[in-house]
Structure formats: C-alpha cells, structure tokens
Amino acid sequence: MAGSSFIFNSKRIPAAFIASVILFLLTQAVIVHAPGFWKFCYFFSYPSSGDKLRMESQLRLMPADSTVKKVFLIGSSEVREDYDADLLNKVFAEKGMSFYNFGLSGYGSPLEMLYVKSEIAAHKPDVVVYMPYIGSFYPEGDFDVINTLRSYFHPSMIPYLQRHLGSASVFKKEMAVIYLDHLWSQMSPLYKYRDQMQLILTASARNTLGLERRAEPLRFAYEVNQHPTYFVAEILKEKGAKFQKSAMTGLNQELFAHLADGFREKGIGLIVVSGPPNPLIKETFAKELNDEYQIFLTAQAKKRGFVFVPEVQLPVFDIKEFIDFTHFNVVGRTRFTRYFAEVFAAVLRK
C-alpha cells in the first residue's frame, strides 16, 4: 500500500467543507421558497432565453386558491408570442379563470412538452391548451435532438429516444453531460437557471444604476417585423424542404398520444390548436406534409377525445400581422387572442 491511507483511518473531518455544502443547500432551499426571489427573477428575466425560469416563476407564484380555474398555454415560442395572457385574463376574469403562458423557445414538440408536463404536473391545471406547429412533428433539416435535450431533458424521455432513435442515442458522450446537468439541476435550482441568473442580476444592476429602466416584466421577445427580403431569402434557401419527416416524427407522434392520454386520465381538459401560419411559410415545405400533420391531429382528437382546432378553422392572417414565419406581432397577437377567447368560450359552453 502506497504512502499512508489517511483517508480511511483519519479522525479529522473536513468540518468547513461539510458545513459549507450544508449551508449552500440550506440557503438555496430558503431562497427558492421565498416568493420575492421568484418575483425578482420574473421581473428581470428575458423572454426567449429565460422561458424556463419564467415558467417556474409563474408556477411558484401561483395563488393557492382552488376556486380559480387554471388554464396553461403550452407550446413553443409561438405560444409565448401569439397569446396575450393578460388579455385572456381580463376577458375571463368573471368566469373565475386564470391563464398562464408557458410558451418555451424551441419547437414545441411533444418531446419538449414531456419536460413541461414534469414541471406543471404538481400544479394541477384544469385545462391545457397546446399549440404545436408543423415543425413540432416534422423537424427542420438541421435539427439535432441533443440541442433540444440540453434545454429540455427529463429522464422519462429515455425509453422513447431509445425506441425511435436507437440505443446509441442515449449513450452518446453528449448525453452524459445532459444527465449530469439534470442531476445537478435537481440539487441546485440556482445551477438549473445559472445562465438566466447572470442576465437577471445584470439587468437588475443596470436598472439600479439607471442604465436601463424596466417598469414591468418583459412579456414578448420580438417587436420588429422582419424585412420582406428576409422571407424571400429564406424561401429560396429552404427550396421547399424546410420541414421533413424523420424518426423524430414517429417519436413525437407516440409522445403526443402519451401526453393526451395522461391529461385525460388526470381529468385535465386538453385543447389543441394548430399554430396559425404565416402564408409565406407554405412556400418552404410540401403541402402533403401539412395535410398529413393535420390528418394526424384530427384522428388523435377523435380517438382521444380532446378538442382540436385545425388550421382550416383558423381565421386567415395577413403577412403584415407576423414578425417572421411563425410569430405574430402585436396586431396579429391581439386578433388571434380574441379569436381564441371566442373558441375557448364556446368550448366552455359545451
């Protein structure tokens, strides 16, 4: 045996180290139970980069009042930008309903919604409104599932990944980092949101020093419409193959069915709304793909008993109402939100 095996027979314990670890975990536990912390985070966070943190902040700050019906809007950034939750809350205030916008940057795929489900489950929503778009099921050419899992991983995804993408996909080197990251995130909420914490603290410092003024939380990430040349360039670049069928399509279709069944079993109402597209986006992919996507959701709605609002039922939106191919600007958002309010009211009446 080399040297001395002091580690095994020493009586001196590293008290400062042990105390510091306990202090670190305890102080975090105190911090994350303080409503003020989540209010601070939500106020100074940024839509898009801070979506996950903003979702948890809203969940943590949710009042415990069980008489108010909770409606969670979930999906991609399209949900974040297209729904005005404040407007919906005004419209349905007298009906005792509260709307929460949990749109997260990404593709809004059922794979990502599995992560969302793990986060919202404990808060028992009454209704979930899910708004996918074609990219949620038919990924873009440069799609890499690793990038999605880096942001939205949950262990329950592993069997689905294995089944549809092969066993190698869950044993990749990059997945080891994702698993470790998930483990640390469970132990330390500050670690989970470390990237956003930096931005939040910087925004707070700049606000305090008068370098920026923030009167209320930022709600939307995109404000300026893309220049028309952007759309021309994108259409030329995509050559009609922006979205494609792949192994991810099968994975997301299976996960969608699993999610829908899960909501039904828990007595949570599900409304699926087909994401309103910019007319120009139709020029970037094959029409047959969109038809297949709509047929799939229609069939699932019949089989699983949820409300589906297909694309044909949506009002026609002008390209001027969009920031880009998928996100509304303030004009489009207001019109779409009012339309959705009517649909929701109609569903309530049934």
Next chain:
Amino acid sequence: MLFNSLQFLLFFLVVYGLYLVLPHRKQNRMLLVASCVFYGAWDWRFLSLIFISAGIDYWCALRIESSADKKIRKIFVTLSIVTNLGILGFFKYYDFFISSLQALLANFGVVFEPRLLHVVLPVGISFYTFQAMSYTLDVYRRRLNAARDFPDFMLYVTFFPQLVAGPIERASHLLPQVLSPRKVTLENFYSGSYLIFWGLFQKVFIADNLAKIVEPIFDAPGPYNGGQVLVGMYAFAFQILCDFSGYSNIARGLGKLMGFDIMVNFNLPYFSMNPQDFWRRWHISLSTWLKDYLYIPLGGNRLGTLLTYRNLMLVMVLGGLWHGAKWTFVVWGAYHGLLLIAHRLALPWIEKIPHPKTKLDVYARIIAKMVGMFHLVSLGWIFFRAESLTQAGEMLNALFLNFSITPEIYFAGLSFLFFAGILIAVQCWQYVLADLTVILRAPVWFRAAFYTLCYYLIVIFGVTNGRQFIYFQF
C-alpha cells in the same frame, strides 16, 4: 484536457485512485503513463517530440557526468541546449523570424518571399524545454547528479500537473521527489484540495468573466476611448493573473494530493513596490530560471553599470519573446527591461528621500508605491494583450489623450470590481498577514461561509464552456 473539464475530473479520479494503492515505483510508472495520456489528449503527435527532447537531455546529462574533460562536458551541454532551443525555435519562431526578415528586407526594396511553414505549436513546449534544459545545465554545473532511470527522468519532464503551463520546476527540486517515496498526508490532501478549489475559482469565476470585459475592448478595431482602455487594462491585469496563478494553484494542488511539493509561482505580484520586487513575485519559476541560466552567466551585475543594463534588457527581451512570436511580446519585455533599468538609475535618489515619520506616512508610502507599480505593470499589459504594436499605440494614445467615461464604461468598471473584488480582498489579507494560506487558517465558521459564497459565485457566474488557459498558447 483542461483542468476545468469533466474529462480531466474523470481522468484524475482514476489516476488518484491508482496512485493511492500502488507502491512507489509503480506509482511513478503509472504517473508517466498518465502524463503521456494527458499530453496525448492535446495532440498525440507531439508526444514523440517530448520523448526525443528528454531522451537527448537524459543521454547528454549522463555523458556530462561521466566525463572529466571540460571540452567534452561542454559539447554535450551545448548539444542539449541546441536541441531544446532548436525545437523551440523551429516550432515557435520560424514563421515569425522569416516574416520579420521579409518585412525588414522589403524596407530596403529587397523582395523576399519565403515559404511559411505554419507550424502547429505543441502545447507546453516553452515550459518543458526550459525545464529539461535546467536539468542538463545543473548537471553540467555539478549541482545535480544525473538521473539513472529514464522513466523517472521522463516523469520529471512530463509530470502532468505542471506539464503544459508550469511552474517550470528545477530538477534539484522535483527530481528527488520523483525518486523518493512520497507521503500522502491529510494536511496535504486538505491544502491540495483548497488550492485546486481556489485555482478553479480564479479561473472560472474571475479570469473567464473578466475576459468578457477585455475581449470587446481589445478585439475591437478602434478608435478607442481612454476610459474603455483603462477598464480593459485593469480587467486584463487581473484576468491574466487569475488565469495563470489559477492554473499554477491547480497544478500545486494536484501535486500536493500526491505528496509532491510544486513551487509557488505567484506571490502577490500586484503588491510589489518596484520592478525588481515584481519579478520576484510574478511567474517566479520563469524569472528565477532566466536569472540563474541567462542573467548570471551573462555577468549579472558584476561587470559594471552599462553591462548590467545590457544584461537586464537582454534577459527581459528574451523573456518577452519566450511568451510568443510577436513584436508586442518583445516590446513588453523591453518595457520591463526599461523599468528595471530606470529603477536602478533612480535608486540613489530614492534612498535620499527622508524616512516617513508616522505610521500613517509609512502606510501611505507603501500604498503609493504599490499603486504606482501596479499601474506601471498594467500599462505593459496593453502591449502583451494587443494584437499589434499599432493597436497598442492607439490604445495608449486614447488612454492619455482621449479619456472619457460613458455609462457603459462605468458599468464595465463596476463589473470588473465585482469579479475582481473578492480576489483583491483575499490578497490584501494574505499580504497583511504575509501568509498565502490565510484562508486555511481561518476559523471553521469563516471558511464555511467563504466557501459557500464561492459556490454561489461559481454556480451563477462560473464560465463552464472550457475556455483555454492563456498560458497554453506559450
């Protein structure tokens, strides 16, 4: 394989686990293999280069020791020096000297278009060549016996904690530790763990965050604002200190865990009061190497004033060039040479200044000297960091002639204080108590609170995308 990477953590856990259970001789063999794996992870092609360089040094040292003939001893020490400097010169300076020659000849209208080789610079070459050279030089000077076991000698050259960015260990200090059984004590384990922790904190919290302030300033094409240059200068001064001393601390910590004592490479350099003091505190392994193997053999300060100045300038210019094949490093070295000369010139006048009468005067004078010296050193960093002499000139011009503070510069300054503040506080404490291990001697409650604060800062602000250490490029 960066120290601040998951890959290195897994590597070291395996190495350390084996280290604890193996006997001495097998420990050495295992460490040699581990060091080869560590270096090979950077670029396996250059493993052969280290073996060739170290092999020649090992053989030369044996020939030197076995011969009583001065001429033969000189031949072999020259062979060792030429091999090491030849390898270093080829890989590091070939393109630089050829391009510089081309530019010089162009000034005289001579067209010279040589083929540049764009040689890949092997990681750590500046460090291990100097470390290996010091061995043969010490054997030549009869300060050291030649090693008789090639694998043990190879371990001295390639010991992974200090292989790629120092400290440049002397054979008389490290080789006996390789050759003798080492004791792994609890105290070493704790102090080693603390050094690793503090080194990682310096790197991922301080240095890499200060880099985010430095890069937009130094990587911008100009024109520059003086306030912006000032903040960038301060931020780089602490970035390079924390990056390099952080690495050295991790190296020392890893060594301590295994019972090795690796030399201190930084001793509160920004608390120095004059240029000579600075070079006794900054990159100590390099400055002592240059003193022992270049400055003193050139005559040191024994050959009169002018030759002393010549020796100082030559050593500092070569020290600057050691850092990299760019004229900015040469100018940086020359600048420090000028500071050392100026200090010597000013000494007679300095000694005539009346002694301070009160304690306040004493402290005020000390602080004034430190602040003054810090600023002189920081001005030099502008050359060190700048992409070209032109950029350095423009920045200095802005600093002195185009100075203003905008809200954004003010915010960058505050950010600098936020990231560097904790280091400044700790180092003030270390300086006042003249003890680099003050944190380890603090009460348990203080250390617990300090570590907790560091955890929060690392978790929230730590840069974890594996930014390379600055000195790896040397």
